Amino acid sequence: MRALLRRLGVYLLAAWVALTVSFLLPRVVPGNPVAGAVARASQSGNCNSQCVEAIEAQLGFNVHTSLWDQYVQYWGNLGHGNLGQSWSENASVSSLIISYLPWTLGLLLIATAVSFIAGTAVGVLMAWRRGSWLDWVLPVATFFSALPYFFLALVLVLILGKTGTMLKVFPSLFGYDIYGVTPGLNGPYIASIIGHAILPAVTVVLASTAGFILAMRNNMITTMDEDFVLVAQAKGLPAKWVIWYAARNALLPVVANFTVAISLVVAGQILVEIVFNYPGIGFHLYDALGKLDYSLVQGIFVVITLVVLAANLLADVVYVLIDPRARQMA
Numbered sequence: 001m002r003a004l005l006r007r008l009g010v011y012l013l014a015a016w017v018a019l020t021v022s023f024l025l026p027r028v029v030p031g032n033p034v035a036g037a038v039a040r041a042s043q044s045g046n047c048n049s050q051c052v053e054a055i056e057a058q059l060g061f062n063v064h065t066s067l068w069d070q071y072v073q074y075w076g077n078l079g080h081g082n083l084g085q086s087w088s089e090n091a092s093v094s095s096l097i098i099s100y101l102p103w104t105l106g107l108l109l110i111a112t113a114v115s116f117i118a119g120t121a122v123g124v125l126m127a128w129r130r131g132s133w134l135d136w137v138l139p140v141a142t143f144f145s146a147l148p149y150f151f152l153a154l155v156l157v158l159i160l161g162k163t164g165t166m167l168k169v170f171p172s173l174f175g176y177d178i179y180g181v182t183p184g185l186n187g188p189y190i191a192s193i194i195g196h197a198i199l200p201a202v203t204v205v206l207a208s209t210a211g212f213i214l215a216m217r218n219n220m221i222t223t224m225d226e227d228f229v230l231v232a233q234a235k236g237l238p239a240k241w242v243i244w245y246a247a248r249n250a251l252l253p254v255v256a257n258f259t260v261a262i263s264l265v266v267a268g269q270i271l272v273e274i275v276f277n278y279p280g281i282g283f284h285l286y287d288a289l290g291k292l293d294y295s296l297v298q299g300i301f302v303v304i305t306l307v308v309l310a311a312n313l314l315a316d317v318v319y320v321l322i323d324p325r326a327r328q329m330a
Contacts, residue, residue: 004320007320011312015309022305027067083298084298086288087293100281103280104281110201115204118212119210122216123213126217127218128220128243130221138213142214144207145206145209148271150271150272153200160172170196174277176189216250219253263308266304266308270282270285285300
């Protein structure tokens, strides 16, 4: 329990630092979001002093108050779930993020789970069958992981996407067929969501599996030289039980490295969503940056930070639960 409390304290400190940075960034970069919004409002008519005050209140960016007062107000708004108002969508940032988040989380959970399970399974087989044709899997997987996410996504669109020039198998734009189906709990809509998620998910899986394969293979090779594995083999236990004993112990460092992997996957998925116009957090972050919608950018950054920290904390909790040594060190 003490180990978990220490980790929780570290993540709370990291969350405070990240949220403070998200507050400061729009206020230290050149330009003023209020001035930009006033200029856009003035294009459709005069914007007097009352108009400016209304825009400042809407954006939560009052240039006439001290930075400390704005910081206190910022945390008060966060405590009430108020992330501000988006001028480009004319809606609250919280409601917009709630509509974006399921797309990103669904794709992230599925792609990460497939990468982790497939990578660890292939790593175990490669270590157990060293010198076989399986050794060719690692350089192939490493080649895909060396490619930038956005470049790999573009290649898949070119080869497999319906907007590409070759096979034209899978949809390559948007999260579902916006013209052919009606959103809701119906078969065509769900099938369209699955079809449109295939290429983004394959991109993330191909780009992130090699790390799990390499980590599991190396850990398995080391573990298989341990005494308990040699004793199990000497006793004549079935091969599947020997593999299980070795893999169970070799998996612990892979779980520990999962916290680093999840951050890289989230960063890569943002680029993937932009390429496929997938309606998740990443695509709308890019769109909000183009529109200079500072409130929406800041809100999305806050949510991405909290999601990554929560995933890392969950991985640490799992590691403490499955490894008694981590509890003994507390």
